Amino acid sequence: MTPVEIILLGRTLMKIGEQALPTPEDGTPPGGERTVVIVMTDIYQNPGTTVGEVARRTGLPQSAVSGSVARLRSVGSVISEPDPRDRRRQLLGRNPNLTPRRRTVAAATVDDAVAGALGEHTPTDLATVLSALETLGEWLTPQTITRLRPDA
Structure with a gap:
């Protein structure tokens, strides 16, 4: 995977996360x-x-x-x-x-938002992507960023 592909994947994942957030009830x-x-x-x-x-x-x-x-x-x-x-x-x-x-x-879960982002998919496809996201989430936590920046 290239740096550009990771940047684009990150943007896609942020949009999926935003889509999955429940709408605030306070308007x-x-x-x-x-x-x-x-x-x-x-x-x-x-x-x-x-x-x-x-x-x-x-x-x-x-x-x-x-x-x-x-x-x-x-x-x-x-x-x-x-x-x-x-x-x-x-x-x-x-x-x-x-x-x-x-x-x-x-x-809240991301399941429906990921399913919508995948479009046509099988239950196995969805399970594979959700599992991959779980793995990424375990390894690439918010604290990971502090190891990337020398000034953090």
């Missing part, structure tokens, strides 16, 4: 899920972090991180508290209470 329009997931994952892995730190670690613009944090706070996935060292800054973390949205997203 939030779809879009921006990729950034929200990246920001949420970073906050969950780095409790007590700030918007600026998330932006630095993820490489996302601070404005995109701020927007994602606002969205995550509005649905109750992320909580914030003033930084005791600098009351102007907010420290971010995972809401310890499982919200209905987090419960819905955690229960």
Whole structure:
């Protein structure tokens, strides 16, 4: 597989993941899920972090991180508290209470979205692709990225 093929595969997988996400019940329009997931994952892995730190670690613009944090706070996935060292800054973390949205997203599967992306396929084809995705997910975790960047 070439680097270009991996980039295109990554884009396809992101689109399938976005398609598989359940539609928010609060009427939030779809879009921006990729950034929200990246920001949420970073906050969950780095409790007590700030918007600026998330932006630095993820490489996302601070404005995109701020927007994602606002969205995550509005649905109750992320909580914030003033930084005791600098009351102007907010420290971010995972809401310890499982919200209905987090419960819905955690229960979602990609099966139907993958089946739709495959088009004409047999049950064996679908099982093969889903198994390959499981294997990739076990080996290529979000932490994998930190091993690729020398500054991470």
